[in-house]
Amino acid sequence: xxxxxxxxxxxxxxxxxxxxxxxxxxxxxxxxxxxxxxxxxxxxxxxxxxxxxxxxxxxxxxxxxxxxxxxxxxxxxxxxxxxxxxxxxxxxxxxxxxxxxxxxxxxxxxxxxxxxxxxxxxxxxxxxxxxx
Numbered sequence: 001x002x003x004x005x006x007x008x009x010x011x012x013x014x015x016x017x018x019x020x021x022x023x024x025x026x027x028x029x030x031x032x033x034x035x036x037x038x039x040x041x042x043x044x045x046x047x048x049x050x051x052x053x054x055x056x057x058x059x060x061x062x063x064x065x066x067x068x069x070x071x072x073x074x075x076x077x078x079x080x081x082x083x084x085x086x087x088x089x090x091x092x093x094x095x096x097x098x099x100x101x102x103x104x105x106x107x108x109x110x111x112x113x114x115x116x117x118x119x120x121x122x123x124x125x126x127x128x129x130x131x132x
Contacts, residue, residue: 015039019050028054032079051079059093063104070101 015038022030031054035047055078062069062077069077075086095102 012039015043019047028058029079055089056093059089059095063093063095066104068101068103071097071099074102 015034019031019034022028022034031047032051035044035051038044038047058077062074071083071086074080074090075083078086078089080086080089090097090102095104097103
């Protein structure tokens with residue numbers, strides 16, 4: 001039927017297509033699981049970058065949406081293997097906690113960047129005039 005090299009290349013492409021599909025669906029847990037089923041060792045470098053990006057996005061959403069989250073919930077949400085890895089990740093993102101719960105302030109940086117609480121002096125609130 002098909003030469004062995006073509007079958008191998010097909011498997012490499014299928015993995016890439018599957019990762020793209022998982023991202024489009026928002027099925028991040030499938031991306032985390034895909035790390036343990038890569039077709040070649042060279043994929044691990046890129047998968048690890050992708051997983052760090054996904055974890056960063058999840059962390060941003062968590063800190064913007066919640067006032068607190070338990071270490072166990074964070075470990076599960078980030079698909080971390082150990083709580084020590086979760087602590088390293090939380091420290092990297094300046095999360096404050098007591099070892100059991102991470103607490104977030106309401107004036108999170110993400111939210112104030114998107115919706116400034118106080119307009120800056122250079123902000124123009126008027127709408128442009130329509131040209132006639």
